[in-house]
Amino acid sequence: MATIHDVALKAGVSVTTVSRVLNNRGYISETTRGKVYGAMSELNYQPNELARSLLRKQSNLLGLIIPDVSHPFFAKLAERIEYYADQEGYKILLCNSQMNPAKERDYIDMLKRSRVDGIIMGSHTLDIGEYRNLHSRLVTFDRKIGEDIPYLSSDNYRGGKLATELLLSKGCRKIAHICGNLELDMLSQRRTDAFLDAVRKAGVEYLIVQTEMNGLDEARYRGLLQSLLEAHPDIDGIFATSDVIAAYALKECIRTGRSVPEDVRIVGYDDVSAARWATPELTTIRQPIDGFGREAVRLLRMQIEGRPVSNQNELAVELVERGTT
Amino acid sequence: MATIHDVALKAGVSVTTVSRVLNNRGYISETTRGKVYGAMSELNYQPNELARSLLRKQSNLLGLIIPDVSHPFFAKLAERIEYYADQEGYKILLCNSQMNPAKERDYIDMLKRSRVDGIIMGSHTLDIGEYRNLHSRLVTFDRKIGEDIPYLSSDNYRGGKLATELLLSKGCRKIAHICGNLELDMLSQRRTDAFLDAVRKAGVEYLIVQTEMNGLDEARYRGLLQSLLEAHPDIDGIFATSDVIAAYALKECIRTGRSVPEDVRIVGYDDVSAARWATPELTTIRQPIDGFGREAVRLLRMQIEGRPVSNQNELAVELVERGTT
């Protein structure tokens, strides 16, 4: 690979001059600029960002740690984050923690060694303390780890409330709520809180089912839904904490001869595009994934630039009513 | 951030000694090793990979360019690639080209500036020539760029043949094939070749529909399927080039009162997990996504290590029969 020295040699100028052209500093005549650009394209020169980063103490790298990029929600989130990162000149290092604490720790160390300018934590399997003394610029998703660490989430309580009240308003009398692992202390628990408040207030029967400890194992969803509907054949409403789970719920209803939404009404969460692949299409709570991506990058950029950021960032959710209610 | 000098100071040894501990070279006594490790953990030291990479001329970074990580196929592919990359000590820089040639070019330049050790090209919107004089280590997906550039694909012809013959064997007499943009010169065209061979040999009616130029726009799929089934109400078989398209086909059939598989049989492609969310579950051609990931990383590693690699790498596909046939 050509270096700045090669460019200088070929253009017949000094290295300093090339650097000045490259960084738009100092006085440069148009003719010199032309010669330099000419030499650069002739040599196919690409400045070595490793050397630049080393000197500038800034890599323009952002680390993204999520449970699994093949989960539709995180896939879309990753796509949006990468989109905005690219717009602002950042690059994304992708890490799938698989909800494995050891892997998560290793990834964090790797990102530190790589001198990323910031980390977006979409996976949280470690204790709050470990994140606290990380001393990296952080943005977290759906988890509050400290007063000084900005988090990003949506209005989970409102989402839970909208979903549950929709089911209630449609006349559901026995509603099941399928949520993630409540021990992980995520803000998405507010959905469950809202669910509980609503069903108790309405005085209807309800159930809460937690999915696996280690997250997103789809194989389990089927069995879980099957035994749920077997044990409680009179369930007439399901509020699932993701569209993927809702899709499995829908499947299981159809398989067992229940019609949706007549016999059972279903509300999902996220509004990933898969929600529209189902028949009937899933009613769901739309998470502002694009907004998440934009804000995550912005919050990191602000920190990198040493500007103050707000630590609590809750975006709005929206009920999207489709065919399953 | 602590440097190797700080560690040396705290441990009371020389920088060289610390480096020797870090890289396991030369003689080191156990006591010294202990002191060094102690100092490192006390200072929370993480060696600066930028500096290392600069010196070693090896970044352990791999670039991954795909159209869109939120598409289920590429999401899974990205996850698998990242998994194997991590196992072999590589990190993944994620790039979504959105099938935009300008973006793709920019990403390639960015990756070169970042001195990635190799690039995995899952998006191909540029002319072959541009990839040729790239002079980076490459692995491409589903596109042959040159004799000296390894590509990775599955047995597309066999996939197309399996899918079409299944439909024929079930008695379909008018089969539509929905494929990607045939002008892009991808190896996935072999699926279409196989389809044509099979339907012609069987002497049944057939149609070929290309999706949009700019790839994966789901909004279009619905309209496309709708007009297809309206214009040809007697279609009794559909072979779609992705499960996402197949899911939309299934939806449209159900919406228009056709029963699947009785009236229309559908075969998808990829076998992403979404294929099992549909009801009935999609019959599909399974692509070896895990194998793709493993091989992509291996092919790059071999090149990086200067070892010879085979340039043609075709993995096997498999017919997965489920509910839509």
Next chain:
DNA sequence: TCCTTTATGTCAAACGTTTGACATGTCAAA
């Protein structure tokens, strides 16, 4: 006693770039 092995140190160069300090021009305006 001498040689080897083990253990550690010093020193300097290298990776590719940026940046500041400073020198040396040319050219035009005051």
Next chain:
DNA sequence: TTTGACATGTCAAACGTTTGACATAAAGGA
């Protein structure tokens, strides 16, 4: 004629690490 803006150059240090050359010294065996 002087001044200042413009244009370019030289030189060296810095970023954090690795590595080779070389020195030193203790411990152990022959």
